[in-house]
Amino acid sequence: MASEATTSIPDMTMQLVSYQSAVDAKLQEFNAKNFTAGFWQKQADLWVQDATAQQSLRSFMGWLRVAETMLPRVPEIEEFAREVKAAGFQHVVVMGMGGSTMTPIVFKQAFEKAADGLPLSVLDTTNPATVREVEASVPLAETLFVVASKSGTTAEPLAFGDYFYARLKELKGDKAGENFVAITDPGSKFVTQATAEGYRRIFLNFAEVGGRFSALSYFGLVPAALYGIDIKTLLERAIGMMRATGSEGEVAQNPGLELGVALGVLAQQGRDKLTLVVPAGLSDFGLWLEQLVAESTGKEGKGILPLAGDPLNSPQVYGQDRVFVYVGYESQPDADNRAKVAALQAAGHPVVTILLRDALDLGQEFFRWEVATAVASAVLEINPFDQPNVQAAKTATDQLMKVVVEKGALPQTSSPVLQENGLDYYTSVSGADATEVLRNFFGQAKAGDFLCIQAYLQETPAVNQELDELRALVQQQKHIATASGYGPRFLHSTGQYHKGGPDTGLFLQLTTDHAQDLPLPGRPYTFGTFQNAQAAGDLQALHDYNRRTLRVHLGTAGEEAGVATLLEALRKALA
Numbered sequence: 001m002a003s004e005a006t007t008s009i010p011d012m013t014m015q016l017v018s019y020q021s022a023v024d025a026k027l028q029e030f031n032a033k034n035f036t037a038g039f040w041q042k043q044a045d046l047w048v049q050d051a052t053a054q055q056s057l058r059s060f061m062g063w064l065r066v067a068e069t070m071l072p073r074v075p076e077i078e079e080f081a082r083e084v085k086a087a088g089f090q091h092v093v094v095m096g097m098g099g100s101t102m103t104p105i106v107f108k109q110a111f112e113k114a115a116d117g118l119p120l121s122v123l124d125t126t127n128p129a130t131v132r133e134v135e136a137s138v139p140l141a142e143t144l145f146v147v148a149s150k151s152g153t154t155a156e157p158l159a160f161g162d163y164f165y166a167r168l169k170e171l172k173g174d175k176a177g178e179n180f181v182a183i184t185d186p187g188s189k190f191v192t193q194a195t196a197e198g199y200r201r202i203f204l205n206f207a208e209v210g211g212r213f214s215a216l217s218y219f220g221l222v223p224a225a226l227y228g229i230d231i232k233t234l235l236e237r238a239i240g241m242m243r244a245t246g247s248e249g250e251v252a253q254n255p256g257l258e259l260g261v262a263l264g265v266l267a268q269q270g271r272d273k274l275t276l277v278v279p280a281g282l283s284d285f286g287l288w289l290e291q292l293v294a295e296s297t298g299k300e301g302k303g304i305l306p307l308a309g310d311p312l313n314s315p316q317v318y319g320q321d322r323v324f325v326y327v328g329y330e331s332q333p334d335a336d337n338r339a340k341v342a343a344l345q346a347a348g349h350p351v352v353t354i355l356l357r358d359a360l361d362l363g364q365e366f367f368r369w370e371v372a373t374a375v376a377s378a379v380l381e382i383n384p385f386d387q388p389n390v391q392a393a394k395t396a397t398d399q400l401m402k403v404v405v406e407k408g409a410l411p412q413t414s415s416p417v418l419q420e421n422g423l424d425y426y427t428s429v430s431g432a433d434a435t436e437v438l439r440n441f442f443g444q445a446k447a448g449d450f451l452c453i454q455a456y457l458q459e460t461p462a463v464n465q466e467l468d469e470l471r472a473l474v475q476q477q478k479h480i481a482t483a484s485g486y487g488p489r490f491l492h493s494t495g496q497y498h499k500g501g502p503d504t505g506l507f508l509q510l511t512t513d514h515a516q517d518l519p520l521p522g523r524p525y526t527f528g529t530f531q532n533a534q535a536a537g538d539l540q541a542l543h544d545y546n547r548r549t550l551r552v553h554l555g556t557a558g559e560e561a562g563v564a565t566l567l568e569a570l571r572k573a574l575a
């Protein structure tokens with residue numbers, strides 16, 4: 001069926017400089033114990049030795065053959081997309097968190113919408129301004145809402161579903177369910193709700209495929225087909241990569257094994273910041289990769305920190321904690337990025353280069369990286385399929401939301417160490433003014449550390465640009481890696497590494513008073529309160545893990561103006 005897709009695999013080269021011999025030794029060790037064969041047989045002792053962990057690990061390896069499982073289901077998914085268009089739908093909004101929405105985010109950016117596809121939006125934040133923006137940008141009655149949640153219990157997608165269902169009820173009464181589709185695991189509580197609410201369709205995914213390994217299941221493919229992507233070719237290329245990594249028996253060279261062993265060994269030797277360099281059209285691939293790698297490897301004080309969007313600079317700015325991975329298109333010169341990566345390689349940094357023929361090669365890249373991440377986890381001797389520290393933030397948030405339900409508002413937990421120009425600073429370091437607080441906070445940075453911006457704000461091009469400037473400034477002056485994520489998205493992604501990985505992060509949390517908040521129907525709180533509780537809950541969790549934090553509350557300053565004020569103080573602090 002897919003035999004024509006087996007031979008041609010996108011080009012990958014690895015320049016591992018002084019690490020080559022250590023990587024070769026580990027590869028030899030893995031080959032000597034027939035790692036590839038054991039991997040496909042789900043031999044859990046390749047990762048961990050504890051019997052319970054082994055059992056859990058085995059039960060999440062359904063992703064290994066999910067592309068093959070999905071290939072015969074392509075006609076069913078495509079028929080569904082045709083039916084939706086024939087029913088007059090004009091727009092699709094996919095709503096969910098983490099692994100349930102990362103793939104549609106990548107697709108939307110990497111592919112032009114096909115002529116017969118429907119425009120696609122993704123909602124993965126509780127930020128009220130963003131929810132309003134999504135609502136205002138779609139023709140509600142002709143919009144198909146895809147509520148995507150593997151567990152069916154994640155608070156955000158359930159809130160999004162309830163919000164838009166209430167809106168549609170106002171427009172269509174009992175027929176509101178026609179505009180809703182669920183993607184979830186069999187037996188989830190959400191199946192019951194979606195059935196009761198008359199959802200147009202419920203796609204049952206596979207319990208043995210974890211969220212961040214679900215790109216090639218219904219979670220990625222249903223939105224892709226609605227957007228008009230050729231999902232059959234996407235899957236065939238993934239199957240090509242499956243075969244290259246040994247799904248049908250011995251292979252001379254296994255690209256997933258080689259990449260994973262390299263990343264694992266480099267991390268063990270201190271090169272634990274996987275710095276992704278991509279052309280503009282692939283920047284959201286970085287979001288997907290961040291979740292896969294950080295949530296799989298960032299635990300037990302170990303891990304690989306993937307960095308998407310860390311400013312690309314000249315070699316002397318970087319410490320000895322980097323491996324650079326360039327993913328681009330064969331046919332696209334992307335001259336500036338490639339020249340900088342070449343300079344980094346010449347200066348002795350390890351560099352991996354992967355070149356795609358076109359965006360459909362993402363099918364095989366998803367699979368390559370899933371294998372590589374699982375292999376790197378075997379090198380680090382951890383279970384790649386759990387996320388034990390994500391729960392800490394959820395539990396703290398749930399407790400805060402209980403207070404909101406009982407008392408009507410979030411508790412005031414601590415006082416700011418400083419208030420200046422409309423901004424409140426909360427941190428354990430002190431200072432007479434913002435410049436001094438910031439200088440003292442960043443004064444804690446040492447080689448191998450990273451800055452992590454956690455923005456509980458509305459994502460806009462202007463705020464993105466300001467955060468990029470902030471990252472560039474810190475990188476330039478402190479020579480540390482920089483990461484940035486919008487909350488609550490990153491809580492379901494790199495948040496695992498922040499709490500479970502090594503204690504090398506300096507966390508800068510940005511919060512705001514929501515000028516235009518939005519009530520949640522049937523609940524005694526708003527989206528804004530929910531988002532602020534998520535920020536407070538995660539801050540609590542970071543403190544529980546003794547992480548270094550600075551929360552800057554932008555108050556009513558307005559997000560763009562508030563971040564601008566912070567930037568100004570930071571420029572002085574780091575000058």
Ligand SMILES: O=P(O)(O)OC[C@H]1O[C@H](O)[C@H](O)[C@@H](O)[C@@H]1O
Binds near residue numbers: 099151153493
């Ligand atoms: O798909 P769901 O069950 O709603 O889960 C969405 C996300 O939530 C959790 O926080 C996990 O850490 C993620 O791995 C997962 O992708």
